[in-house]
Amino acid sequence: MSKEESSPMSTESAASGLSKATLQTFANKTDEPSNILKADEYTKGLNQEHIKKLTQEAYKRFIDYTNAELKLTVDDCQLLEEMNKATKEKYTQINQMTQHLTKEMSKLQKSYNEFNHFIQQVEDIHEKSVQMERTAKALDEYSQYLEAKLVNLRPTTSTATSSPRKR
Known part of the structure; x- marks a missing residue:
């Protein structure tokens, strides 16, 4: 055996x-x-190590990208917050200005109502003065008419009256 x-x-x-x-x-x-390790197993291990390194690098870049995006988002939110504050201040100023203008308009309306009686009297006086001007102009025209008529009548009457006196 x-x-x-x-x-x-x-x-x-x-x-x-x-x-x-x-x-x-x-x-x-x-x-x-x-x-x-045999040759195939060695390259397989290298590939796995390479893949592991690439995966870690990709993961790191993904983390960096995500952090950058989050930082941008935070920056955008801060900018929006500042813009909101500025807008709020502007609207507060506009509101104060509007309230002030409303008070002033109320005062002006009250003053107008107080002076409205006087304004009406002034308008009435103006209308009467315009009527007086028209009447004065009409009287002036009529007096000129009468004067012109009187002048036309005088030469004929003055010759008639002057002849008997000379006699």
């Missing part, structure tokens, strides 16, 4: 139907140290 045939492993493997070549390959793999 050979050494392989007499070993207990060979009898078990023969019983299980495994070939000697399969058992030899298994024995060779178990004898190798576990930290030695």
Whole structure:
């Protein structure tokens, strides 16, 4: 008997139907140290390390991008807050100005109502003066008419009256 045939492993493997070549390959793999990688496994590990580094870099960039977006959002919110404050101040000023103008308009309306009687009297006097001017103008025209008529009548009457006196 050979050494392989007499070993207990060979009898078990023969019983299980495994070939000697399969058992030899298994024995060779178990004898190798576990930290030695074959070429395919090495490139696979490098790829995994490379992927891990890329993933970490992408994650870092994503964090940086998210932080930048959040900072911009915070800056925008602060700007809006400042704009709201400025708008509020402006509307407060406009409101105060409107209240002041309302008070002044009320005073003016009250003054107008107080002077309305006097204004009406002035308008009445103006209308009467315009009527007096028209009447004066009409009287002037009529007096000029009468004077012109009187002048036209005098020469005929003065000749008639002057002749008897000379006689």
